[in-house]
Amino acid sequence: MINENDPSTLTTSGRLLNYNEAIKDGLETGLRFTKLMDQLIKTTDPDELVSAATELADFTLDSDYVTFPHQYSNADYYLLFMSRMLELHDQGKNVILQSRDHHEELTQQLTPLGDRGTFNFRVETSENGGVYYRERATGQSLFYLNLERKMFRFNSHALTQLFIIDLHETVPAETVKTSVQILVDFARYLKEDYGYSVDFNILDAANRQNYAVRSTDLPAGVVDRLFVMAAKEDYMLTNGVNGNGAEIALEHGVVVDIFNNQLEGQPEWVLTVHDDDQKISWFDVLLKYPFMRDWYLENLTDLEISSDPLIFG
Amino acid sequence: MENQEQQASAADALTQAIANKLEYLSTLQAAVQHGDDRQVYELLDQVRYYQEVKKTRSTRAVNHLAELVDNIHPQISHYLSDNLIDYLGHIYPFFYYEEYTTGLFHIYFGNWWDRRLFGDLDVINVKFEFDEKEYQKLKDSFALEAHGQRLNTAQIESISGQSEQLQKLVDAQTTRDNQKAELREQLKENSGKSSMPWDSGKLKDERQGIIDQLTKLADEDEKALNAHKTIKENDDRILVLSKEDTILNYEKQSIRDAFDDFEHFEAHNASLYADYLNSLLGKSEGEVTVDD
Numbered sequence: 001m002i003n004e005n006d007p008s009t010l011t012t013s014g015r016l017l018n019y020n021e022a023i024k025d026g027l028e029t030g031l032r033f034t035k036l037m038d039q040l041i042k043t044t045d046p047d048e049l050v051s052a053a054t055e056l057a058d059f060t061l062d063s064d065y066v067t068f069p070h071q072y073s074n075a076d077y078y079l080l081f082m083s084r085m086l087e088l089h090d091q092g093k094n095v096i097l098q099s100r101d102h103h104e105e106l107t108q109q110l111t112p113l114g115d116r117g118t119f120n121f122r123v124e125t126s127e128n129g130g131v132y133y134r135e136r137a138t139g140q141s142l143f144y145l146n147l148e149r150k151m152f153r154f155n156s157h158a159l160t161q162l163f164i165i166d167l168h169e170t171v172p173a174e175t176v177k178t179s180v181q182i183l184v185d186f187a188r189y190l191k192e193d194y195g196y197s198v199d200f201n202i203l204d205a206a207n208r209q210n211y212a213v214r215s216t217d218l219p220a221g222v223v224d225r226l227f228v229m230a231a232k233e234d235y236m237l238t239n240g241v242n243g244n245g246a247e248i249a250l251e252h253g254v255v256v257d258i259f260n261n262q263l264e265g266q267p268e269w270v271l272t273v274h275d276d277d278q279k280i281s282w283f284d285v286l287l288k289y290p291f292m293r294d295w296y297l298e299n300l301t302d303l304e305i306s307s308d309p310l311i312f313g
Numbered sequence: 314m315e316n317q318e319q320q321a322s323a324a325d326a327l328t329q330a331i332a333n334k335l336e337y338l339s340t341l342q343a344a345v346q347h348g349d350d351r352q353v354y355e356l357l358d359q360v361r362y363y364q365e366v367k368k369t370r371s372t373r374a375v376n377h378l379a380e381l382v383d384n385i386h387p388q389i390s391h392y393l394s395d396n397l398i399d400y401l402g403h404i405y406p407f408f409y410y411e412e413y414t415t416g417l418f419h420i421y422f423g424n425w426w427d428r429r430l431f432g433d434l435d436v437i438n439v440k441f442e443f444d445e446k447e448y449q450k451l452k453d454s455f456a457l458e459a460h461g462q463r464l465n466t467a468q469i470e471s472i473s474g475q476s477e478q479l480q481k482l483v484d485a486q487t488t489r490d491n492q493k494a495e496l497r498e499q500l501k502e503n504s505g506k507s508s509m510p511w512d513s514g515k516l517k518d519e520r521q522g523i524i525d526q527l528t529k530l531a532d533e534d535e536k537a538l539n540a541h542k543t544i545k546e547n548d549d550r551i552l553v554l555s556k557e558d559t560i561l562n563y564e565k566q567s568i569r570d571a572f573d574d575f576e577h578f579e580a581h582n583a584s585l586y587a588d589y590l591n592s593l594l595g596k597s598e599g600e601v602t603v604d605d
Contacts, residue, residue, distance in 0.1 A: 012462040221552055
């Protein structure tokens, strides 16, 4: 009996044929890969771009019989994808891809931020899959992206640490704002064009966005502190419209509310930012108003805006 | 015969008494129906009305008729509050009212965070019943302002001073540790010295001196150990006091915006009844008023 799965039962020519098939498969995989790379690098069709990136995201180039000594990591295809996506939306100049000279590895810079931040993707090794967009020097993961699951999640903790704390002294607020806007735009294209589920978190400028704070049952002293700090800057913290929280009117019709979103049962304190044009997010408020920033950072253990606990738990 | 006459005159007197009451009630009813709040107030307290609004002494004896409606005061108050609160809104723009039960009103000062419950509004008597404690704080705070101070300035300074001292104790831990090491060394030396009888007193004193210093340092170590907790508690206390100062500051500013100073505010409160009824009188001028 000849069993094709058991080489010992094969004739010599049978074995050679099997070997040959395996190499063909391996080369086929390689060809498929080059095709996807072509697509990723050259296509001008956003749909093709997304499908190439999605397939490359967990593409295994090597097989038992054919291995490729020079390879970029899967994470690099995400960077390429991000750059190309921005390019197709006429924002290609907003990021700079850099390739290392001696080995295959890509890094990225946000043009306005320059060398104050170098970014790459880090592949999530658990079965959740996906990648984290990470600032290399600080290790802060600003967002999580999963092409297969069409998921995009911003991380309030990392955004705060990097932009509101670490770069605060040395990078002007306006520069931070334009840099972060690139990330927001990237997420927006995925959401609007491909129906991604996106959590913009503290970058969400929509009025209906409730930013949930970490202490669901916020200690009263935290709001008291804002009251006192605001008064020193000639801003008045008033009773909220809904009667179970506080409100502060900032410049240009921007109104921040902090209140318990649950009338009964377990409390759930949230922040909201309202403005007529829906252009201002909590992140923008932190950038613009030093006393709000001080208040937020001094009470960060209670106030930090929650990020998706399944991703950034 | 005489009995019958007596009986008849008793009946007349009673009929008259009842008629007076009926008349009082129907006048009040008509006043409510016509929305004549001024007359309602007049009927509720004729003596006061004549004294404070007409500035004449009422010729009539006190008739106690107003007592007839004592038990519907909540309803009357509820009814009268509409126009009164409207009026107050213009003169005291910083007061907010909450009808916590029919005809009874809490006064809140301001619309800022954690504004104070400042007392009650007595609608029937057109009078603020301020919470004495809260009112006194406001008064004191105006007085202190003349000296450039806030109500809690002194207390905040003293607590901050304590925290600073504690922080210094914490910061000086290394210095203390070095001192202790040195003192222990001295102690060892002291015990090692062969004590000649004429030296023993001196050595003993020296030893005691070192031990005293070590004890003092240990006490400071202990305080420093608890300092973090105390500093945190102090921060909380300062927050409560700063918050109160901030609230008082808003209250003072509101009063200044509306009345220039506290004295004018008090004067307005004192003449509120007369001022309000005169304003109603002004409104009803030209209308036919039933003058009995």
